[in-house]
Amino acid sequence: MILEIDMGNTRLKWRVRYQQATVAQSAIGVEESLGLLVDKIEPYRNAISAVSVASVVGEPLEQRLADWSIGHLDVLPVFARSSAICGLVRNGYHNPQALGVDRWLGIVAAYRLVSAACIVVSCGTAVTVDLIARNGKHMGGFIAPGLNLMLDSLTSGTRQIKLDRTVTVLDLSPAAATSEAVYSACAAMLTGLVDNGVRQLRRLDQNSEFQMVFTGGDAGRLLSFYPQARLVPDLVLDGLACVLDYPQQLE
Template structure:
C-alpha cells in the first residue's frame, strides 16, 4: 500500500487522547478528547496507534476505533531497538514510552545535528539524540500540574482557590503563588541543568508547557506541537513499505 493515503494517528496519553488526521505530509486537523470526534468527516485508509495506557484501556480504545472504521488498516506502534535511522538507548527497548520514542525519531528527522527533545505535558520528558541517530537516554519528571496536585494531595493546610493564582513580583507572598511559582522554579532548574550539559545541542519541544518554560530560560528552540504524530508517520510508513 502507498503511504500517500488518508492517515489517522492516535496518540493515547495518560490524561488525554490526541487524534491527528494527515494526508501525505500535510496535517489536516488535530483534535483532543476521550473518544474519536463524531463531527470529523474523515475516513482513514490507515490508522497508526500509539498508546502509553494500560493494556486493558488500550484494547478498549482500539475496539471503539476499529468499530468506527472496520475497513481501515491498523498498525499498533511499539518502541523498538532501531527504527528510521535511530537506535534506542534502552537495554529493554520496548520499555521506552512510545511517545518518547516517536518524539526522538521525529526530532532526529526534523533537524540536522545533536538534539534535545522536550515534551512538557502531564510529565516533563527529556530525551537526547545525537547526529548519528543514537538515542543517548533521557529523564522523566512530574509536569507542573502534577507537581501542584501532588503537593496539595499530601498536605492538609496548603489550599487555595483558582482565582488566587495571580502574577506577582518578588518572592511569593501568598500560598497560591508559593505553590505555582515554586513548581515553575523546580521545572526551570531542571531544564537549565540540561541546557548547561548540552549547550551546543538544538532543542525541539512539544507539549503545552514546553515553550512557555523554555522561553523564560532564553533557549533557542523549534516548537513542534505534532511531534509524536510526525514520528508515528515516519515509523508507520517504514513498516508499510517493509523497510528494514
C-alpha cells in the same frame, strides 16, 4: 487518508492526514467516549485507509480503541512500539522496548526535524527530557512529575496551601504570596531539570551545537525561559508519520 492517534495519560490527540497535509485534528479526554470522534471524522470516514496509534495507556483502553476503529472505520489499527533503531536514530535504553513509545516517537521526530544534537522536552502529565547526540544516538533521559502533578501532590499533602489554578505565566522570582511561591518553586524545579539535561548533553557529546525541541500541553509555559527552543505541539504524531517509513517499527 491516515488517522493518527496519540493516546497519552490525560488526552487523546488525533489528526487526519492526507499525504503530508493535516486536514483535521483535535483532542478529547483519553477516558471520554470515542463517540466524540465520530462527528469530527465523519467527512473522512470512507477515505481513511489506515489508523496508526501511539499509546501509553495499557491494554484495556487500547482494545477499546481497536474495537472502535474496526467497528466504525472497518480498519484494524497498528500500534507503534519502541524499537532499537529507526533510520539514523538509535534507542539508548538497555531494553529498547522499555522506553515509552511517546518518548521514542518524539525522539525520532525531533532528530528528523533538526538533524543535529538536540534535547527533547515533553511537558505533559509527566515531564520528560531526552538527549540525542549529533549522530542520532539517544543518550538517555529523565522523567519527573509534570506541573499539575506537582501542584496536586502539594495540595493533597498539606492542609493550608490553597492555589490559584488560573496562573498561566511562570516566574522564577521569590514570591510574597503562597500561590505564587508554589508556582515559582515548580518553575525552578522544571527549569533545573531542563538545565541539567543541557549540562549532561554537553558532557556526553562535546563540541556539538544542539537544539531544543519542546512539546506537550504545558510546554508553552516554559518557553519564556528557553526562547531558542522550537515548540512542536504534534511531535508524537509527527513521530508516527516518521515510523511509517520504517514498517518494522509498527505492530
